[in-house]
Amino acid sequence: MQLYTFWRSSAAFRVRIALNLKGIRFESISKTLGKAAHRSAEYLALNPQGLIPTLVDEGSVLSQSLAIIEYLDETHPAPPFLPADALGRATVRSMAQAIACDIHPLNNLRVLNYLKGPLAHDEATVTAWYRHWIAAGFTGLEELARRHSRDGRFLYAGELSMADIYLVPQVYNARRFECDLSPFPTLVAISAALEARPAFEAARPEAQPDAT
Numbered sequence: 146m147q148l149y150t151f152w153r154s155s156a157a158f159r160v161r162i163a164l165n166l167k168g169i170r171f172e173s174i175s176k177t178l179g180k181a182a183h184r185s186a187e188y189l190a191l192n193p194q195g196l197i198p199t200l201v202d203e204g205s206v207l208s209q210s211l212a213i214i215e216y217l218d219e220t221h222p223a224p225p226f227l228p229a230d231a232l233g234r235a236t237v238r239s240m241a242q243a244i245a246c247d248i249h250p251l252n253n254l255r256v257l258n259y260l261k262g263p264l265a266h267d268e269a270t271v272t273a274w275y276r277h278w279i280a281a282g283f284t285g286l287e288e289l290a291r292r293h294s295r296d297g298r299f300l301y302a303g304e305l306s307m308a309d310i311y312l313v314p315q316v317y318n319a320r321r322f323e324c325d326l327s328p329f330p331t332l333v334a335i336s337a338a339l340e341a342r343p344a345f346e347a348a349r350p351e352a353q354p355d356a357t
């Protein structure tokens with residue numbers, strides 16, 4: 146498999162964790178965000194949305210980290226990313242989507258660039274925007290984690306799931322923007338436990354060959 150990635154892309158970070166957990170070897174092809182390599186005609190031909198990541202599996206092209214991770218889970222069942230029961234699957238998906246659908250899109254590079262460029266907001270305002278949406282999203286997720294994490298090591302029911310794959314990159318981003326994480330002790334503790342695992346450690350941005 147080939148993964149079109151960028152070291153600091155948190156959506157690519159999710160897919161790197163998933164590939165590592167499944168023990169799938171992959172080739173990383175770096176597309177530098179910020180230098181518009183992800184908007185090149187060549188990359189748009191592969192992924193018309195022009196977003197990172199894209200995964201190519203034996204010539205088939207997949208986009209959207211959520212879809213890619215579910216595809217990897219269906220094609221490589223061990224270890225499972227979703228619980229065996231329908232209620233468990235819905236709960237795990239709701240936690241993953243709280244990050245993927247409600248936090249991440251508001252703080253994506255193109256949104257921040259639009260705030261800074263066409264809307265002419267200064268750096269302090271854009272940082273305040275970033276921190277606001279992290280705090281709003283993490284407030285609900287912290288309560289969900291308190292309810293569902295059995296042991297403080299994983300988000301759901303004492304077992305690794307897709308929700309954990311989403312948590313670690315979002316906590317990484319929050320730290321990068323120096324968000325106050327003190328109101329979210331459950332999320333911070335779970336993320337710390339996950340970060341120590343080899344599959345997460347090998348996927349972290351600074352461990353990537355294109356890290357600068």
Ligand SMILES: N[C@@H](CCC(=O)N[C@@H](CS)C(=O)NCC(=O)O)C(=O)O
Binds near residue numbers: 154178245
């Ligand atoms: N929902 C997409 C989000 C993909 C996405 O937005 N990726 C970011 C990097 S984390 C990106 O390519 N940003 C480029 C931009 O904002 O111009 C997914 O989960 O794959």
